[in-house]
Amino acid sequence: MATNPLSGSLKLLTSVLLLYVFYQGLMGDVPTLPVLEESIRNLYFHVSLWFAMILMLLGSLGYSIAFLISGKMDRDRKASALAAVSIVFGLLGFATGMLWGNYTWGSLGAFLFADPKTLGAMIGLLIYLAYFILRSSVDDEEKAARLSAVYSVFAYTLLIFFIFVFPRLSGVDSLHPGSGGNPGFSAYDLDNRMRTVFYPAVLAYTGLGVWIASLRWRLARLQDSYEENVENGPDLYPPESP
Amino acid sequence: MPSPKRVGLGAQVWALTLKEFRLEWRLKYALGGIALYLFAVIFLVSMTFERMDDRTWVLLFWIVVLFTAANAVARSFVAESAQRKLYYYSLASAGAIMLSKIIYNFILMMLLGFAGLALFAGMMGFPAQQSGLFLATLALGGAGFSLVFTMVSAIASGAAQQGTLMAILGFPILVPVIRLLSAVSMISLQAQGATLGDLNATQALLFLAGLDLMILALAMLLFPYLWRE
Amino acid sequence: MFFPLGLLAQNGEALSLMRSSGKIYVVVGVILIILAGLLIYLFSLDRKINRMERRLRDRELR
Numbered sequence: 001m002a003t004n005p006l007s008g009s010l011k012l013l014t015s016v017l018l019l020y021v022f023y024q025g026l027m028g029d030v031p032t033l034p035v036l037e038e039s040i041r042n043l044y045f046h047v048s049l050w051f052a053m054i055l056m057l058l059g060s061l062g063y064s065i066a067f068l069i070s071g072k073m074d075r076d077r078k079a080s081a082l083a084a085v086s087i088v089f090g091l092l093g094f095a096t097g098m099l100w101g102n103y104t105w106g107s108l109g110a111f112l113f114a115d116p117k118t119l120g121a122m123i124g125l126l127i128y129l130a131y132f133i134l135r136s137s138v139d140d141e142e143k144a145a146r147l148s149a150v151y152s153v154f155a156y157t158l159l160i161f162f163i164f165v166f167p168r169l170s171g172v173d174s175l176h177p178g179s180g181g182n183p184g185f186s187a188y189d190l191d192n193r194m195r196t197v198f199y200p201a202v203l204a205y206t207g208l209g210v211w212i213a214s215l216r217w218r219l220a221r222l223q224d225s226y227e228e229n230v231e232n233g234p235d236l237y238p239p240e241s242p
Numbered sequence: 243m244p245s246p247k248r249v250g251l252g253a254q255v256w257a258l259t260l261k262e263f264r265l266e267w268r269l270k271y272a273l274g275g276i277a278l279y280l281f282a283v284i285f286l287v288s289m290t291f292e293r294m295d296d297r298t299w300v301l302l303f304w305i306v307v308l309f310t311a312a313n314a315v316a317r318s319f320v321a322e323s324a325q326r327k328l329y330y331y332s333l334a335s336a337g338a339i340m341l342s343k344i345i346y347n348f349i350l351m352m353l354l355g356f357a358g359l360a361l362f363a364g365m366m367g368f369p370a371q372q373s374g375l376f377l378a379t380l381a382l383g384g385a386g387f388s389l390v391f392t393m394v395s396a397i398a399s400g401a402a403q404q405g406t407l408m409a410i411l412g413f414p415i416l417v418p419v420i421r422l423l424s425a426v427s428m429i430s431l432q433a434q435g436a437t438l439g440d441l442n443a444t445q446a447l448l449f450l451a452g453l454d455l456m457i458l459a460l461a462m463l464l465f466p467y468l469w470r471e
Numbered sequence: 472m473f474f475p476l477g478l479l480a481q482n483g484e485a486l487s488l489m490r491s492s493g494k495i496y497v498v499v500g501v502i503l504i505i506l507a508g509l510l511i512y513l514f515s516l517d518r519k520i521n522r523m524e525r526r527l528r529d530r531e532l533r
Contacts, residue, residue, distance in 0.1 A: 026498070039494040045501045068467050085512075092508040096501040103497050119418075126414035133410055137401040147400050150464045154393060155415055157460055161453065162418040212512070219520055226527065 014207030021048075021201040029193055039100060043194060044201040046096040050121065052205035053089040056082045056213070057124065061156050064149040073224065076145035079152070080135065081217035083128050085209045090125045120163050127155040141224075251341075254334045258342030266350075276314045280358050283309065288365035296369040296431045301424055303362055307380075308387060308420060310354050315347045315391035316408050319399035331469060340465040343392050344458070351388035355380050369431055375443050376430040382450040383423040389457040390415050396461075396468055419453070426450060 025044040063079035066072075097118070131148050138144035266273055283306050291298070330339055359380060362368075370376035391412060398407040426446045 022502075039497040041495075041498045042501050045498065045505060049505065068464075088508060088512045092505050095504045095508065099500050099504065100497055103494055119421075123414050123417055126417075130410045130414055134397070134401060134407065137403055137407060139402070143400055146467060147397050150467050151397050151411060154397075154460050154464055155411075158415055158453075158457065159418075161456060162422075208509075212509075212516070215516060215520075219516075219523060222523060226523070 010207065011211060014204055014211060017200050017204035018208065021197060021204050024197045025201065028197055031194070039103065040194075042096070042100050044197050046093065046100055048198060048201035048205050049089055049093045049096065051202040052209050053086050053093060053124075055202070055206045056086045056089065056209050057156065059210070060086065061152060064152045067145060067149050068153070073142065073145060074221070076149060077217050077220045077224070078213075079149065080132075080145075081213040081220065082210070083131060083152070084216055085213040087125065087128050087132075088212075089205070089209055090121060090128070093121065094125075120159065123162075124156075124159055127152070127159065130155075251335065251338055254338035255341045255345070258330075258334060258338055259345050262342060262346035266346075272317070276310065276354065277357070279313060280306070280310050280354060281361060284358065284361045284365060291366070294366065297428070299362075299366060299369050300427050300431065303359070304383070304420055304424055304427070306362070307355055307358055307384065308416065310358060311351055311384070311387035311391055312408065312412065314350055314354055315388050316395055316405070318343050318347055318392055319395040327469075336466040336469050337462060340392075340396070340462060343396075344389060344461065347388040347392045348385055351384045352381065355384040370427070371433055372430045372443070375447070376427055378447055379423060379427050379430060379450065382447065382454055383419070385454045386419050386423075386450070386457060387416070389454060389461060390419070393457070393461040393464070396465060400468065422450065422453070 021044055025041055030038070030040050060079045060082035063075045063082065067075035067079060131152055134151055135144045135148045138147055287302055287306065291302070294302070359368075359377075391408070394408055394412045394415070395404075398404045398411060401407055426443075426449075429443050429446060
């Protein structure tokens with residue numbers, strides 16, 4: 001039985017990438033930009049947080065679909081572990097975004113609901129919170145898993161649809177780059193220097209998130225097998241030495 | 243007793259939809275309650291706002307329709323007892339049950355939506371210049387509300403504290419829907435040929451119709467998984 | 472190429488620590504928030520694992 005879902009080399013890769021990103025993110029050359037100045041480095045630390053969150057969201061969605069098809073509880077444990085870590089990343093994304101936005105856009109709260117990207121992220125977080133409230137309000141574990149998987153597939157598919165539609169509506173201008181007269185992504189990294197840090201940063205954060213999620217997942221699996229074995233008799237579960 | 247296989251899907255849906263209407267007709271107080279609710283809210287709005295600009299009119303209208311939908315459609319699955327559910331599932335296929343609920347809630351929503359519009363227009367005027375476009379938006383938006391709440395009610399009916407849960411589950415999905423609806427109905431306030439970003443009125447309506455179809459498809463696809471017991 | 476809101480705000484406000492050295496302290500703040508958040512989360516996860524371990528130990532003793 002594979003106890004550890006992440007191979008050692010993946011954890012090593014995540015660690016190396018994180019070290020590289022934090023060193024290069026602080027010491028590397030960045031293009032000189034007005035207003036943003038050195039804070040453009042937050043592209044590595046703040047923006048990649050969101051990218052990692054979206055990747056984990058898709059992973060969670062995939063596991064929810066897989067659970068609905070196969071009915072295997074393990075898929076559901078993975079989906080909810082990824083969702084839980086995505087909430088943490090999302091909250092951190094908001095906190096860091098507020099700080100960055102405060103010194104570049106000039107206001108702390110005004111953009112929070114006016115901006116489609118922030119609105120999308122906000123709705124995404126609300127869906128996750130609703131997902132966990134739904135789980136906790138159903139007693140039967142299998143049923144909780146089923147209902148929440150259905151909800152997550154329903155809500156996220158619609159959210160993805162909206163994320164594609166909103167940028168096409170005016171009156172919902174974005175302060176984020178690439179829309180509403182702001183420079184697009186490519187304007188940041190004219191010399192591609194930033195790409196060599198940004199993409200590894202997305203990978204590193206995703207790796208870190210999946211790593212933490214796997215800890216949660218292993219804990220949930222342990223709890224489930226413990227409860228199962230208590231019901232089946234006292235000797236079936238071999239006690240683990242701490 | 244005919245087995246579900248032998249009775250066609252269409253016949254099942256028809257029978258179940260009729261059953262919904264009969265039930266509603268027998269519980270007249272529930273329907274009357276919702277009609278009274280709609281009237282009371284609109285009356286309250288017209289009392290509080292002596293004058294309002296067109297933008298406020300549109301946004302208030304959608305909020306009233308949203309809350310009416312939440313109250314009217316919320317009961318659809320939650321009101322059924324567990325034994326009765328079990329009985330239905332032994333008689334009909336899951337798809338037929340969902341489809342009949344959707345059809346019933348859609349018709350109910352259309353009645354309430356257009357009654358609400360009539361009341362709103364009667365008490366506070368009707369600012370839309372392109373009334374056809376506004377009516378189409380209301381039809382598509384009402385369909386979206388009824389679909390989302392039917393599905394959310396089906397999910398919440400399996401859990402405890404269903405009333406609160408309905409709001410919590412429905413809200414994140416409906417925020418962008420409301421945003422889209424109010425944006426589209428802003429076009430109808432302007433003269434013919436007004437646009438919304440890159441979209442003209444027809445494209446905006448197509449977007450709404452596409453959204454409704456997507457919610458419908460998702461609901462039909464996911465519903466069977468809710469009843470695997 | 473410009474963020475109009477940001478420019479307005481910058482002209483209207485005095486220079487602070489956050490705006491000094493090319494706003495590098497904004498980056499420092501962001502990194503600290505992320506680290507603090509991850510640490511808080513790891514502590515809570517650690518507590519959950521401790522609880523599970525206690526449950527397992529309690530069973531061993533019985």
